[in-house]
Amino acid sequence: MMRNLLVNFRWRDALDVALVLLIVYRLLVAFRGTRAAQILVGLGGLLAAALVARRLELATISWLLDTFLASWAVLLVVLFQTELRRALARLGQGRFLQAIMGSSRAERTELVDEIITAAATLAARRIGALIVIERTGGLRQYAELGVPLDAVASADLLESLFLPNSPLHDGAVLVEGTRIAAAGCFLPLSRTPDIARPLGSRHRAALGISEETDGIALVVSEETGRTSLAVDGRIESPIDEAALRRRLYELVAEESLPTPRAAFWTGLRARFAPSSRS
Numbered sequence: 200m201m202r203n204l205l206v207n208f209r210w211r212d213a214l215d216v217a218l219v220l221l222i223v224y225r226l227l228v229a230f231r232g233t234r235a236a237q238i239l240v241g242l243g244g245l246l247a248a249a250l251v252a253r254r255l256e257l258a259t260i261s262w263l264l265d266t267f268l269a270s271w272a273v274l275l276v277v278l279f280q281t282e283l284r285r286a287l288a289r290l291g292q293g294r295f296l297q298a299i300m301g302s303s304r305a306e307r308t309e310l311v312d313e314i315i316t317a318a319a320t321l322a323a324r325r326i327g328a329l330i331v332i333e334r335t336g337g338l339r340q341y342a343e344l345g346v347p348l349d350a351v352a353s354a355d356l357l358e359s360l361f362l363p364n365s366p367l368h369d370g371a372v373l374v375e376g377t378r379i380a381a382a383g384c385f386l387p388l389s390r391t392p393d394i395a396r397p398l399g400s401r402h403r404a405a406l407g408i409s410e411e412t413d414g415i416a417l418v419v420s421e422e423t424g425r426t427s428l429a430v431d432g433r434i435e436s437p438i439d440e441a442a443l444r445r446r447l448y449e450l451v452a453e454e455s456l457p458t459p460r461a462a463f464w465t466g467l468r469a470r471f472a473p474s475s476r477s
Contacts, residue, residue: 306377307452310352314374315444317357318419318426327421328361329371329401331386332451334413338380341408342373345384352379361419371404371416387411391432402436405429415450417443 249264314330321328331338346367350356352374360382361368370383389398389406398406405416409429416429418436426443427436430450438446 304452308448310374310377311444311447311451313352313354314357314417315440315447316354318417318443319440320354320358321361321419322424322426325421325424326358326361326363326419327368327401328357328417328419329386329405330357330417331371331373331384331405331408332415332417332447333373333375333380334415334450338373338375338408338412338414341371341384341386342375342381345370345373345381347381348379350379352377371408398434402427402429402434406432406434409433415447417447 245264245267249261252260252264310332314332318328318330331341356379357372359365360372360379367383371386372382373380373384386404387407388400388403389410391406391410399420399422401418401420405418405427406429408414408416410432413431418427418429419425420427423437425437426440427434428438428443428446429435430446435446
């Protein structure tokens with residue numbers, strides 16, 4: 200039987216399976232860290248309980264669970280109406296495919312440039328800021344506590360959100376993909392006493408979110424104007440603009456910038472290289 204399956208397996212079947220796995224993976228990533236993920240776990244528990252009750256021949260429990268799970272289609276629509284509405288809105292705006300496939304490297308590079316521009320402007324004016332960039336772990340549970348935006352992540356918008364007269368300037372801005380998901384969000388403070396005690400609330404929140412998730416937290420101090428970066432439960436402070444650009448390119452855009460020495464030698468070789476023209 201296995202041999203017959205392998206003989207009849209075509210490249211279209213491989214493509215079909217790969218696309219289904221990709222869509223399921225992206226949906227799991229999108230639901231990770233949200234209330235929807237907890238609901239899915241609960242539904243999975245009910246399904247397991249129904250199988251156990253059927254195996255043990257518990258007639259009443261089996262009937263109750265089977266009746267409850269029989270209307271699973273309506274149940275999913277009711278429970279996930281917010282997520283479905285968001286997905287349909289993205290489909291209408293042409294961003295559904297991007298949500299499934301993920302953002303391109305060029306889009307992530309542009310995002311890094313916008314964030315660095317905003318951070319440099321805020322640091323020069325000594326305006327406090329906290330920007331969290333999502334990676335593989337979900338930040339939706341923290342975004343749900345803030346003000347939803349779903350806006351293009353531009354330097355101008357980031358700067359305006361942290362102005363002292365803005366009602367959202369005290370909270371964090373969460374970036375999902377290449378868009379600003381929410382602003383005015385409150386994050387968990389770090390529980391590491393020896394590191395977090397001398398830090399301010401923004402730095403402790405940045406360190407806390409980097410301990411809870413794999414997100415990247417960028418902090419601008421309003422007292423000193425210095426920029427810090429919290430990654431994987433460690434804080435890099437202070438960090439200048441060149442180092443910040445290099446780190447964000449590595450972490451977000453997944454590409455490396457040449458060091459100043461390497462860039463010097465590359466330019467020198469290009470300048471004195473023999474011309475290919477005769």
